Amino acid sequence: MSEAKWYVVHTYSGYENKVKANIDKTIxxxxxxxxILEVRVPMQEVVELKNGVQKASQKKLFPGYVMIHMIMNDDTWYVVRNTRGVTGFVGPGSKPVPLSDEEMMPMGIQQDNVVVDLEVGDTITVLSGAWEGTVGAIQSMNPQKQSLTINVELFGRETPVELSFTEVRKMD
Incomplete structure (x- = not known):
C-alpha cells in the first residue's frame, strides 16, 4: 500500500466547497x-476595511483549487476525477503530481498526531461540541483523521457520530 500524499484538483471557480462536499459524500x-483521508479548501483570514469598519472574513487561498490527502490508485483517481465540478488533477497531461513536503510547509497543514490511549470498546465521555456530556462506547477509530465513532441514541435509534480525539476523554 503506497503512502498518502497531498494532491491538488482543479475545479470550476466558485465550486470548491461543493466539490469538497461531493467528494466527502462519495468517500x-x-x-x-x-x-481518501482529507479534502480541504485552504482558507486564510483576511481583514477588510469597508466604510471605515474593519471586518474579518475567510478568503480562499487558491480559488479554483481543492487539496486532497489520498492514496493514489485507480479507484481514488476515478472517484475524484469524476466528481461533478472537478476539471482535473494538477500535473502534466493526465498524471497527478503530489505536492512535496517543501510545498506543503507554507500551507499551514501540519500532521499533529495526537497519541491516545483509546481503543475500540472503551467507554468515553464527550468533552465539547454538540454531544458534550454524552457517554458512549467507541465503535471504530480512524488514526489518520484523528477521529473515532460512537453510537448515540437519536430519535429512539442508534446513530453513529464521528468525534475528534481531542473532544473525548476515556472513562475509568
Missing part, C-alpha cells in the same frame, strides 16, 4: 475513508 458512500 462515505463507497467506504474509501482509508484511501
Amino acid at each position: 462515505e458512500n463507497r467506504h474509501l475513508e482509508d484511501q
